[in-house]
Amino acid sequence: MSGPAPANRLVVPVVVLAVLLAAPPFLSSYVLTLLTQSLIYAIVAMSLDLLLGYLGLPSLGHAAYLGVGAYSVGILTSRYGAGFGTVLPVGVGLALILAAVFGLLALRATGVYFLMITLALGMVAWGLAYRWVSLTQGDNGISGLPRPDVPLPWSLAGAIPFYYFALAGFLLALGVLWLIVHSPFGMSLVGVRESETRMRTLGYHVWLHKYLGFVISGGVAGFGGVLWAYYNGFVGPTDLDLSTSVEVLLMVALGGRATLLGPALGAGIIVFLKNLVSVYTQRWLLILGAAYIGTIVYAPEGIVGAVRRLSEATEPAPARPEA
Amino acid sequence: MSPASASALSLSGLTKAFGGLRALDDVSLEIQPGERRAIIGPNGAGKTTLFSLVSGEQAPTGGRIALFGRDITRLAPHRRAALGLARTYQITNLFPRLTVLDNCLLAVQALSPVKLHLHRPLGRYRALFDRAEALLESVGLLAKRAAPVRDLSHGEQRQLEIALALAGTPRLLLLDEPTAGLALAESQMMVALLKGLDPAITILIIEHDMAVAFELTDRVTVLHYGRVVADGSARDVRADPLVQEIYLGAMGTA
Ligand SMILES: Nc1ncnc2c1ncn2[C@@H]1O[C@H](COP(=O)(O)OP(=O)(O)OP(=O)(O)O)[C@@H](O)[C@H]1O
Ligand SMILES: [Mg+2]
Numbered sequence: 341m342s343g344p345a346p347a348n349r350l351v352v353p354v355v356v357l358a359v360l361l362a363a364p365p366f367l368s369s370y371v372l373t374l375l376t377q378s379l380i381y382a383i384v385a386m387s388l389d390l391l392l393g394y395l396g397l398p399s400l401g402h403a404a405y406l407g408v409g410a411y412s413v414g415i416l417t418s419r420y421g422a423g424f425g426t427v428l429p430v431g432v433g434l435a436l437i438l439a440a441v442f443g444l445l446a447l448r449a450t451g452v453y454f455l456m457i458t459l460a461l462g463m464v465a466w467g468l469a470y471r472w473v474s475l476t477q478g479d480n481g482i483s484g485l486p487r488p489d490v491p492l493p494w495s496l497a498g499a500i501p502f503y504y505f506a507l508a509g510f511l512l513a514l515g516v517l518w519l520i521v522h523s524p525f526g527m528s529l530v531g532v533r534e535s536e537t538r539m540r541t542l543g544y545h546v547w548l549h550k551y552l553g554f555v556i557s558g559g560v561a562g563f564g565g566v567l568w569a570y571y572n573g574f575v576g577p578t579d580l581d582l583s584t585s586v587e588v589l590l591m592v593a594l595g596g597r598a599t600l601l602g603p604a605l606g607a608g609i610i611v612f613l614k615n616l617v618s619v620y621t622q623r624w625l626l627i628l629g630a631a632y633i634g635t636i637v638y639a640p641e642g643i644v645g646a647v648r649r650l651s652e653a654t655e656p657a658p659a660r661p662e663a
Numbered sequence: 664m665s666p667a668s669a670s671a672l673s674l675s676g677l678t679k680a681f682g683g684l685r686a687l688d689d690v691s692l693e694i695q696p697g698e699r700r701a702i703i704g705p706n707g708a709g710k711t712t713l714f715s716l717v718s719g720e721q722a723p724t725g726g727r728i729a730l731f732g733r734d735i736t737r738l739a740p741h742r743r744a745a746l747g748l749a750r751t752y753q754i755t756n757l758f759p760r761l762t763v764l765d766n767c768l769l770a771v772q773a774l775s776p777v778k779l780h781l782h783r784p785l786g787r788y789r790a791l792f793d794r795a796e797a798l799l800e801s802v803g804l805l806a807k808r809a810a811p812v813r814d815l816s817h818g819e820q821r822q823l824e825i826a827l828a829l830a831g832t833p834r835l836l837l838l839d840e841p842t843a844g845l846a847l848a849e850s851q852m853m854v855a856l857l858k859g860l861d862p863a864i865t866i867l868i869i870e871h872d873m874a875v876a877f878e879l880t881d882r883v884t885v886l887h888y889g890r891v892v893a894d895g896s897a898r899d900v901r902a903d904p905l906v907q908e909i910y911l912g913a914m915g916t917a
Contacts, residue, residue, distance in 0.1 A: 524772050524788060525781035531769045534758040541718050543744030543773035543831060552779075 353601060360507060364500045372499050374615055378608040379506040380567045383513040385591035385603035387560035392589070393598030394521055395553045396533035398455050401462025402588050404442065405435040405558040407469060407580035409565025414482035414575035415475060424488035428566055435562020436555055438465070443554035447547060459582070466580040481576025488570050502571065509567050510604070513560055517600055520556065529553050530598075583625065587614075590628055594635045596642025605643060669732030671696045671835050671865040672717065677726035679712050679889075686712040688889035689726070694835075694865060696731075701876035701897075702869045704886035705909065710869045711753055713886070714837045717867075718750045719743045730835065745774055747834030751824040753843055753869070759813040763804055766812055766823060767795035770830030798826045802856060818849035825856060836860075838868040842875055854878060877901075885909075 364372055384406050391397045412431030416422035422430075446457045469476050476482070487496040488505070496502045520526050528549050531539045536546050569575040578584075587610055595606025610631075617627055639646045672694040679687040687709045694700050702710050715721040717728055719740035728736045735743050758766050768785070771794045772778045785791070799805040802822040807815060812823065821841060828836060841857065842850040850872070857879055860866070870876035876883060877897040885893040885906050893903045900906055 519784065520781045522784040522786070523781040524777045524783075524785050524791070525779055527765065527768060527772070527785050528778045530761065530765075531758060534760060535756065537720065538756050538758065539769070539773075540740040541720065541744060541750055542770050542827065543741050544778065545739070545741045 364503055369499055372503055374612055375608075376499070376503045376506045376571060378611040379503075379510040380564055380571055381588070381591065381611055382510055382604035382607035383564035383567065384561045384588050385595070385607040386513060386517050386600050387557045387564065388588050389592050389597060389600055389603040390517060390520065390529075390553055390560070391557040392592050393596075393600075393603070394526060394529040394533060395550060397550065397554070398589065399446075399458040399557075400455050400582070400585050400589060401442070401446075401458035401460075401465070402557075402561055403580045403582070403584035404462045404465035405439055405561035406565035406568060406584065406588075407465055407575075408435045408438050409562035409567075410569035410575040410579050411469065411476060411482075411565075412562075413485060413566055413569035417485055418482050424490055424570075427488075428563075431566040432559050432562045435565065436559040438562075439555045439558020442558070443551050447550050447554060459585070462580070462582065462585050466577055466582070469577040469580050476577075479577060481574055481578075483574045485569060485573045485575070487573070506567055506571065509563070513563060514600065514604070517560065521598075521600065525549070525552070583628075586625075586628060590632050590635070592642075594631060594639075594642055596639075596644035596646070596648075599642065599644040599648075602642050602644030670694055670729070671698065671731055672867070673727075673729040673732075674713075674717075675727045675729075677713070677716060677728065678724045679709070679716055679721065680724045685889050687716065687723075690886075690889070690891055691726075692884060692891065692894075694867060696834075696865055697863060698882065699866045699868070699880040701880040701883045702867060702886060703871070703873070703876055703883060703900075708886040709889040710886055711839055712889075714750055714839055714867075714869065717743075717837060718748065744831060747831075748837070749828040749831055749833035749835075750837035751828045751839055751841060753839040755817070755820045755824060757812050757820060757823060757827070760811060762808065763799065763810055763812055763815065763823060764792075764795060764808040767798055767808075767826055767830065768792070770827040771795045771798070774831040794830070798830055801829075802826045803852075818845050818852075821845060821849075821853065822856070825853075829860075833864060835865045835867070838866060840869050840871060842870070842872055850875065 367375070384402065388399060388402045391399050409431040412434055413427050416427050416430060442458070442461045446454055446461060449457050470478060487502060490496060490505070494501050496505050521529070528539075528544060531544065532546055532549050539546050568579065591606035591610050592603040593606070594609060595604065596602025613627070613631070614624060617624060635642065641649065670693045672692070674690055674692040677687055677690040678685065690713065702713065704710055712721065716723050719735070719738060723736065727734060730743065730746055730748060733746065735746065758769065768791055771791050777788060777791065796805060796808070799808055802825055804819060804822055804826065807819065812820065815823065825841065838857070842853050845853060854875055868876065868879060870879070881896065883895065883897055883900045884891055885900060887909050892909070893900050893906045
């Protein structure tokens with residue numbers, strides 16, 4: 341992770357980006373819809389990757405931050421007619437604040453206890469959305485949300501413009517997260533994941549690094565939540581369901597932890613899979629579980645991780661500089 | 664805060680109990696700046712526990728620890744590192760899945776505010792790389808920089824431990840059996856490496872190999888069942904009948 345990415349590693353992402361840019365006119369509106377959903381979920385999955393992949397912290401409550409972002413859109417636009425320029429910073433800001441509070445609680449624990457606390461906190465957020473009816477309209481959710489009013493020459497009402505809008509949001513999140521994981525701070529996060537005790541005696545304030553990672557992760561997930569509500573035109577407690585958190589966790593595990601693009605790919609796979617099997621909705625959780633077990637057994641490092649390992653095994657070893 | 668006359672390390676009445684077991688029992692020690700001191704003693708004497716208390720990884724049951732005149736008894740480990748303390752481990756404690764260079768970079772940025780920078784790629788911080796590579800050069804591992812640490816030999820991992828500990832230019836260095844498990848040739852390389860360290864660095868070294876201990880240090884402290892039972896020049900300690908009985912007798916003279 342210290343060296344510059346070799347050029348051939350960039351070929352696949354560049355081709356994928358070109359396809360994503362060029363594809364919309366050729367796609368059915370159904371596929372375009374799924375692709376838009378994938379891009380937004382990819383933001384949330386990549387935000388969780390910062391936590392799970394780079395810090396080694398498995399959160400089962402990531403839907404809470406998505407939810408805060410999404411409800412910010414719902415409440416601010418329906419009550420105050422707030423525009424995108426207000427909603428975006430408020431939504432991301434509230435997600436950061438929620439993560440700053442939840443992080444204080446969750447980071448008191450490690451391992452499976454961390455998982456349990458984040459799960460419990462996620463349920464708290466869901467409970468608030470469900471019960472705080474005066475603010476959230478409870479089970480009904482808030483519907484009829486407009487598309488974002490961005491100062492662009494074309495409207496985002498159509499499926500294709502909104503797709504490009506989601507793509508821009510995805511690229512922004514990817515850029516921010518890419519910079520973070522390749523920064524000295526990102527290196528510190530990986531060190532914490534590998535050995536907290538060694539990091540401590542080297543001079544790192546381990547808790548602080550985890551906390552900052554946790555808060556940033558929540559903020560990015562909140563950004564995804566803002567886009568999600570604008571996309572749906574609706575926000576409700578189902579957006580904060582435990583199954584949302586589980587799906588996001590699976591996107592990361594399936595695509596490949598600590599790769600950013602892997603979780604994005606995982607988001608696409610899960611979103612498409614979910615809709616393809618939607619005829620059998622009852623079995624969706626079963627399929628999720630099977631996919632999870634399959635990932636753990638056959639590709640514990642995820643799809644991108646497995647591909648990288650295979651390509652590294654076939655490539656000649658990188659040249660070592662002279663000592 | 665830290666008068667020039669202060670000891671590099673001052674332990675007073677340091678005690679650590681694990682349940683009923685007193686791994687360290689009322690240990691008092693003064694280490695002068697620039698001193699090289701060996702800590703010896705049979706297995707389970709409490710040597711590693713002593714280091715863990717000084718580094719802050721374990722909290723003492725009683726007693727005080729001062730580093731260059733400053734009381735650090737309750738200070739978090741990372742704050743002690745920032746005050747110039749570094750240690751190595753008896754059982755190699757590195758980042759096995761990361762490359763040699765990344766291990767070193769983590770150590771190099773540990774005491775710099777750079778470790779919290781998240782707006783620029785690490786690759787842009789040329790000074791960090793230069794320092795990490797210089798460290799690897801000094802322990803003879805530069806050629807292995809791209810290798811994952813788990814692929815290194817045991818001896819190479821021991822050398823990397825030293826590089827990591829030196830990365831923050833420590834004032835007090837704790838070395839826990841640096842030659843443990845090394846073949847003779849590797850052990851001699853390690854001794855040469857340690858002998859070449861900046862004489863300004865105060866070093867405390869736990870060593871089972873008496874020859875190594877006496878070669879690297881001028882003064883020896885003997886621990887036994889958590890207590891200091893002898894303390895003095897290598898020659899005095901060697902001649903001490905109690906030490907011969909409990910330690911040298913058991914181990915065979917070196
Ligand atoms: N975390 C712990 N919990 C309980 N007992 C411990 C713990 N750490 C050490 N001990 C006990 O404390 C005593 C001192 O252990 P320590 O590791 O400090 O010895 P040592 O002098 O380093 O021995 P060695 O030469 O084998 O490395 C031993 O009896 C050990 O079993
Ligand atoms: Mg020991």
